Amino acid sequence: MSLDQLVFQGLRSLQSLKMAPSERINVIHGDNGSGKTSLLEGIHILGMGRSFRTRHLKHVIAHTASSFTLYGSMVADPPVTLGVRRTRASSELEMRLKGQKVSRLSQLVEALPIQLINPDAFRLLEGSPSGRREFLDWGVFHVKHEFLSIWKRVRRALKHRNALLRHGRIEPDLLSAWEHELAVWGDQIDRLRQAWFQEFLPVFEDTLQALLPLSGLTLRYSRGWDKSRSLADVLIQARKSDEQMGFTQQGPQRADLKIRLNKQPAVEVLSRGQQKLVVSALKLAQGRLLESITARHCVYLIDDLPAELDVQHRQRFCQLLEQMQCQAFITSVEPSALNDVWHAATPVRMFHVKHESNGESRLLMEE
Ligand SMILES: Nc1ncnc2c1ncn2[C@@H]1O[C@H](COP(=O)(O)OP(=O)(O)OP(=O)(O)O)[C@@H](O)[C@H]1O
Ligand SMILES: [Mg+2]
Structure with missing residues (x-):
């Protein structure tokens, strides 16, 4: 392209x-x-x-x-x-x-x-998870075609659940229905993201090795809710505290990529130039994976x-x-x-x- x-x-x-x-x-x-x-x-x-x-x-x-x-x-x-x-x-x-x-x-x-690498690139490491989630979902969107329709269902279920939580007087049947929807499609999104991440990780490691060999740097996908429990359970158990907060605190909308160097957040340890190279490795790896899976170029x-x-x-x-x-x-x-x-x-x-x-x-x- x-x-x-x-x-x-x-x-x-x-x-x-x-x-x-x-x-x-x-x-x-x-x-x-x-x-x-x-x-x-x-x-x-x-x-x-x-x-x-x-x-x-x-x-x-x-x-x-x-x-x-x-x-x-x-x-x-x-x-x-x-x-x-x-x-x-x-x-x-x-x-x-x-x-x-x-x-x-x-x-x-x-x-x-499109992939952008600019002098603000370090914000991908430093900033809120939303930038990293966007980066993750860019990759999933371009290689897994079912992503968009599933993500729309997740957003819709989340919107309805949050509206009910804010509403005060919760109708349990309605809440259960949207929680079920969110749990089903949230699991699907997680599966797609995990599958993409497994393919992405070795490409990223190879790219980083070519750009800036850094031993001890780890990249991990975090799905946005407790690893040991199903999303359905998490949503039911979090009802009270979610109601107090007025929004859904755990779920696929909280997914993140954790980038650490020797167990510390990479952004705390790396120099500005090193941060730019790590972010560049992430973004170049996106393009390399896209090329290898779809034969398309960004x-x-x-x-x-x-x-x-x-x-x-x-x-x-x-x-x-x-x-x-x-x-x-x-x-x-x-x-x-x-x-x-x-x-x-x-x-x-x-x-x-x-x-x-x-x-x-x-x-x-x-x-
Ligand atoms: N809406 C606008 N209409 C007209 N000119 C604008 C507008 N917004 C910004 N400019 C001007 O456009 C010019 C181009 O800015 P740009 O940021 O693209 O420059 P640059 O070549 O990237 O500079 P640098 O090397 O400093 O990064 C600037 O002179 C700016 O004042
Ligand atoms: Mg400029």
């Missing part, structure tokens, strides 16, 4: 951008504030329906424009086109796939699998690759990317930081973004 054409309009300072990326490595360089991250942000919105910089897509619309429109075409026979549009007047993101309007974001996500967005990494680790990172046959969009302030890291045979295209005096940015392809 690779993008061979991008056309953006009204995206921050990239008011009018046309880009013909290489199917493999694309290096985008430019001064601070020139528009490098915005370019990655545009691809992210195209494939994920949201930005990684803001929760409000209206901020992404160029100050002088009334909307942004992003279009991408992917190599396939026939080509797969994707488009999204957001106007100031509406809070909705209009989405198109293969020329047809689509209403479900999962359709875009499925068409354009598109990597790597913002400021050289930041925090020494020359040797930059080289290892780039070698892994090269081996993966995936498409990557890599930004760097200094293009020289990524010289001499690619094999001669790898297709690399260089782009330069320039911020002009009128506030607009221009993208130039370099020979």
